[in-house]
Amino acid sequence: MNRFINQTKTFSAPAKLNLFLHIVGRRSDGYHELETLFQFLDHCDTLSFTVTASEKIQLLTPIAGVNDDDNLIVKAARLLQEKIRQDQHSPILGVNISIDKILPMGGGLGGGSSNAATVLLALNTLWQANYSITELAHLGLTLGADVPIFIHGHAAFAQGVGEKFTPASPEEAWYLVSKPNVSISTQSVFTSGDLPRNTEKLEKPDHLVNIMNDEFFHNDCQTMVIKHYSEVAKLLAWLIEYAPSRMTGTGACVFSRFTSQEQACEVQAKLPNGITSFVAKGLNKSPLITQIASL
Ligand SMILES: C[C@](O)(CO)[C@H](O)COP(=O)(O)OP(=O)(O)OC[C@H]1O[C@@H](n2ccc(N)nc2=O)[C@H](O)[C@@H]1O
Numbered sequence: 001m002n003r004f005i006n007q008t009k010t011f012s013a014p015a016k017l018n019l020f021l022h023i024v025g026r027r028s029d030g031y032h033e034l035e036t037l038f039q040f041l042d043h044c045d046t047l048s049f050t051v052t053a054s055e056k057i058q059l060l061t062p063i064a065g066v067n068d069d070d071n072l073i074v075k076a077a078r079l080l081q082e083k084i085r086q087d088q089h090s091p092i093l094g095v096n097i098s099i100d101k102i103l104p105m106g107g108g109l110g111g112g113s114s115n116a117a118t119v120l121l122a123l124n125t126l127w128q129a130n131y132s133i134t135e136l137a138h139l140g141l142t143l144g145a146d147v148p149i150f151i152h153g154h155a156a157f158a159q160g161v162g163e164k165f166t167p168a169s170p171e172e173a174w175y176l177v178s179k180p181n182v183s184i185s186t187q188s189v190f191t192s193g194d195l196p197r198n199t200e201k202l203e204k205p206d207h208l209v210n211i212m213n214d215e216f217f218h219n220d221c222q223t224m225v226i227k228h229y230s231e232v233a234k235l236l237a238w239l240i241e242y243a244p245s246r247m248t249g250t251g252a253c254v255f256s257r258f259t260s261q262e263q264a265c266e267v268q269a270k271l272p273n274g275i276t277s278f279v280a281k282g283l284n285k286s287p288l289i290t291q292i293a294s295l
């Protein structure tokens, strides 16, 4: 008998930053080979799970603009349930999931991927499926290139399409994360003819110091995005006057780095109208990992 049936458990799905993002090649399937430094933020969606004895997977709080069938929360739960059906002889359980969504969508913060990772890690325990982190990361990669880092749960220098990790411990600075009023699709950035794709490999992550020094570390998507989206160009030009600032992922969010929360909040208060923002601390350990371990 599963001890979690009819119980409700709550877990975080943190945002991530790509502190830098170098494109070092392109694979024959079109996917880009990256070298990136991932760190988490203490700014999270919150997901609650109630395990049920029926096989039904239900999202009780649909996300506006995302069909349930396309929602990475539902897709991750179905994927894990299907794997259990194939691999195991135990009874198939269901779940009711609800989410308090605060992460901006399509901003380069990996919110959808983080939601998927939280579902895989939470249900692996709550359904008592007992897959390893490696197996879950492998499963998660089929949902999105950013899912494995959230399952891994530690800040890391990542290679491949972002799924080969070397744990790293960048300074846990304070960040002002700002989102210009524009939506940028990841696919449109990666298919752009303007994108540089031949940054020299760092190979070894043992000299990741002074990562905001643009001479050595940058986001290869940023120049192309600035060229096509004046909102991002204007915002970055404004922020750079106050603090080292860079785009995360394929945008449109940009992060500015500060040594204290107060400094970050001071600049946030001056942001131009129309820019949504939040202040958060960088975390090298995802809060999700601690929550899963305490079950
Ligand atoms: C930009 C990053 O956020 C950096 O962390 C990720 O690489 C993107 O991860 P993601 O949003 O989970 O992306 P996916 O959903 O896997 O892919 C979206 C699209 O982006 C392109 N894509 C994605 C990742 C990658 N390394 N190379 C690519 O070319 C592919 O065309 C793909 O169809």
Ligand SMILES: Nc1ncnc2c1ncn2[C@@H]1O[C@H](COP(=O)(O)OP(=O)(O)OP(=O)(O)O)[C@@H](O)[C@H]1O
Pocket: 063, 065, 066, 070, 071, 072, 073, 104, 105, 106, 107, 108, 109, 110, 111, 112, 113, 115, 116, 146, 186, 249, 250, 251
């Ligand atoms: N649970 C979910 N939360 C957010 N977006 C979702 C979810 N499920 C599916 N999506 C779809 O995924 C798209 C990208 O959302 P997400 O918030 O992950 O973007 P992102 O932060 O730019 O990700 P990345 O950094 O991986 O490019 C959304 O526009 C939405 O259509």
